[in-house]
Amino acid sequence: MWQPAERYPDPAIEILHPSFERYRLFNAAVERLHTGCRWSEGPVWFGDARHLLWSDIPNDRILKWDEASGAVSVYRSPSNHANGHTRDLQGRLVSCEHGGRRVTRTEIDGSITVLAERHDGHRLNSPNDVVVKSDGSIWFTDPVFGIAGDYEGGRAEPELPQNVYRIDGQSGELTVAAEDLRGPNGLAFSPDEKTLYLVESRATPNRVILAFDVAGRTLANRRLFIDAGDGTPDGFRLDVDGNLWCGWGMGRDDLDGVMVFNPQGQAVGRIRLPERCANLCFGGAKRNRLFMAASRSLYALYVNTRGCRSSAS
Numbered sequence: 001m002w003q004p005a006e007r008y009p010d011p012a013i014e015i016l017h018p019s020f021e022r023y024r025l026f027n028a029a030v031e032r033l034h035t036g037c038r039w040s041e042g043p044v045w046f047g048d049a050r051h052l053l054w055s056d057i058p059n060d061r062i063l064k065w066d067e068a069s070g071a072v073s074v075y076r077s078p079s080n081h082a083n084g085h086t087r088d089l090q091g092r093l094v095s096c097e098h099g100g101r102r103v104t105r106t107e108i109d110g111s112i113t114v115l116a117e118r119h120d121g122h123r124l125n126s127p128n129d130v131v132v133k134s135d136g137s138i139w140f141t142d143p144v145f146g147i148a149g150d151y152e153g154g155r156a157e158p159e160l161p162q163n164v165y166r167i168d169g170q171s172g173e174l175t176v177a178a179e180d181l182r183g184p185n186g187l188a189f190s191p192d193e194k195t196l197y198l199v200e201s202r203a204t205p206n207r208v209i210l211a212f213d214v215a216g217r218t219l220a221n222r223r224l225f226i227d228a229g230d231g232t233p234d235g236f237r238l239d240v241d242g243n244l245w246c247g248w249g250m251g252r253d254d255l256d257g258v259m260v261f262n263p264q265g266q267a268v269g270r271i272r273l274p275e276r277c278a279n280l281c282f283g284g285a286k287r288n289r290l291f292m293a294a295s296r297s298l299y300a301l302y303v304n305t306r307g308c309r310s311s312a313s
Helices: 018-023
Strands: 013-015 031-035 040-046 051-056 061-066 072-076 082-087 093-097 102-106 112-116 130-132 138-141 164-167 174-178 184-189 195-200 208-215 218-227 236-238 244-248 257-261 267-272 279-283 289-294 297-302
Touching (some): 051 082, 051 289, 112 164, 184 236, 184 244, 236 279, 257 289
Parallel strands (some): 040 082
Antiparallel strands (some): 013 267, 040 289, 061 072, 082 093, 130 138, 138 164, 164 174, 184 195, 236 244, 279 289, 289 297
């Protein structure tokens, strides 16, 4: 059961290495902004509108939290079982849809444009998470999670390997950036965009976070960055110093929440939550508020850093 901290500093924010102390605000605590979802995912911040959108996948809806009033409303229902979201360089919403097995863009007038739904004549599996690079290209993962059953999409047989794809920002061409991965999930660029980090959530014996060099339209030099051990990384974002803030958990009190790793892959901090955190983003006027979509709820925490540009809007 959720219990807000009654004192500062919030004991839910743990320093695992002295270097993390600078990122913790001693007088900021974890807040629960909403609960009552079935599976929260894909938060994205709209700074110009002062609201946050996130997915409630099994309920087939996108929810909106308004910063000024604290009110939560339904932004879109049905949502085609939308999962991960981001914004493009023009501020438009880009969404991964399990139900539609596609990546879409919501135009300023509210109409929806399909950006990707097939590769080499075959349907995508179930696009999961998405990021936008500074050149306007859109990168997304395509595991089979949304077609494995009827809870977060519709049961279907996969037609393609589980890849990372790139949509060209000018031509719209869809190409494979990395092939045949074991459950590609969350992904994010380093602040200088020279590295792309990727969760491989069906790796064995443990789930892992991989690192790749960004080589134009493709990813090269695949390497192990973090072995998750008993934990389950999902969605994540980076701050301006290159630290990874990772949704984490496995339904255990000692694992659920957010893990923070420095650019060398060392665990430096942790945010304990009473639920597994699926995904997160930075937002607020200064990009210093961490929004965490965790199972049934949405949480937030002010931190003493800012999300890098690809991690916040």
